Amino acid sequence: MSPVPGPSGRLSGKTALVTGAAAGIGRAVADRFVAEGARVAYADRDAAGARTAATAATARPVAMDVTDEQSVAAGFAALAADGWVPDVVVVNAGVQLFGEDAAVADLDLDVWRRTHDVNLTGAFLTLKYAVRGMLTIGGGSIVLSGSPTGVRGEGSDFTAYASSKAGMHGLGRTVAAAYANRGIRVNTVIPPYTETGLVSTITQDPAARAAIVSRIPMGRAGTTADLEGVYVFLASDDSAFATGAAVAVDGGMTTL
Numbered sequence: 001m002s003p004v005p006g007p008s009g010r011l012s013g014k015t016a017l018v019t020g021a022a023a024g025i026g027r028a029v030a031d032r033f034v035a036e037g038a039r040v041a042y043a044d045r046d047a048a049g050a051r052t053a054a055t056a057a058t059a060r061p062v063a064m065d066v067t068d069e070q071s072v073a074a075g076f077a078a079l080a081a082d083g084w085v086p087d088v089v090v091v092n093a094g095v096q097l098f099g100e101d102a103a104v105a106d107l108d109l110d111v112w113r114r115t116h117d118v119n120l121t122g123a124f125l126t127l128k129y130a131v132r133g134m135l136t137i138g139g140g141s142i143v144l145s146g147s148p149t150g151v152r153g154e155g156s157d158f159t160a161y162a163s164s165k166a167g168m169h170g171l172g173r174t175v176a177a178a179y180a181n182r183g184i185r186v187n188t189v190i191p192p193y194t195e196t197g198l199v200s201t202i203t204q205d206p207a208a209r210a211a212i213v214s215r216i217p218m219g220r221a222g223t224t225a226d227l228e229g230v231y232v233f234l235a236s237d238d239s240a241f242a243t244g245a246a247v248a249v250d251g252g253m254t255t256l
């Protein structure tokens with residue numbers, strides 16, 4: 001008789017926090033972390049969405065707007081008060097302002113600011129409180145959701161988004177270098193065009209969708225299931241000697 005398959009438990013004993021966990025990639029990663037044995041805080045500014053997502057016995061929702069330092073601090077403090085100091089944090093909350101983001105000559109300052117507020121300032125604030133907590137428990141692993149647009153000229157009509165993602169990549173490397181000798185690792189996943197709510201504007205436009213899929217050498221859009229495994233790997237002790245890395249799991253979009 002073959003053994004009954006169960007969760008592999010690669011994150012057993014870990015306490016994770018995932019931002020942007022109410023939907024899309026963050027939701028899939030948080031759910032997979034639960035299945036891998038972690039207890040997981042689902043953080044999102046969409047508090048109702050976080051509550052809906054965090055149904056497992058080892059999951060809990062956290063209302064957190066990553067653009068607001070008080071909100072981020074309060075979220076981490078509430079967890080810590082219950083003995084939940086995350087040793088895994090996924091810095092994932094993000095926005096892409098379709099219909100507003102544009103090539104630089106046409107880009108409004110307000111769109112630039114709103115994009116950077118979530119994607120880059122939000123990453124900074126999440127990292128700040130994640131690192132503070134990890135310093136009290138001897139270290140941990142932080143995983144950022146980056147983008148091909150932050151690495152190469154994929155985002156020519158998305159100046160604000162692409163530059164915020166390039167900023168995240170640099171921020172991740174900087175924090176990785178600063179804390180490498182204190183047990184804190186920081187790595188970045190580069191997903192491709194992945195059909196979540198974030199990119200529904202493209203998904204619903206056959207010409208735009210075909211154009212972006214044509215730039216993925218493996219010939220199809222990404223799915224959240226394509227991505228979960230690399231987040232598990234980077235969160236787990238299997239990647240114990242990896243820090244400052246950017247790992248593309250993007251059907252070749254970034255590198256081919």
Ligand SMILES: NC(=O)c1ccc[n+]([C@@H]2O[C@H](COP(=O)([O-])OP(=O)(O)OC[C@H]3O[C@@H](n4cnc5c(N)ncnc54)[C@H](O)[C@@H]3O)[C@@H](O)[C@H]2O)c1
Binds near residue numbers: 019118196199
């Ligand atoms: N989908 C893609 O094609 C793609 C490609 C590369 C990178 N990414 C990145 O992956 C990450 C997740 O994207 P997704 O596709 O899952 O998006 P999504 O829109 O499906 O989900 C994003 C989540 O972030 C939350 N969020 C937004 N602003 C927030 C804030 N201020 N505070 C807290 N939560 C906030 C939203 O409520 C939502 O639940 C983003 O950083 C995105 O830039 C996505």
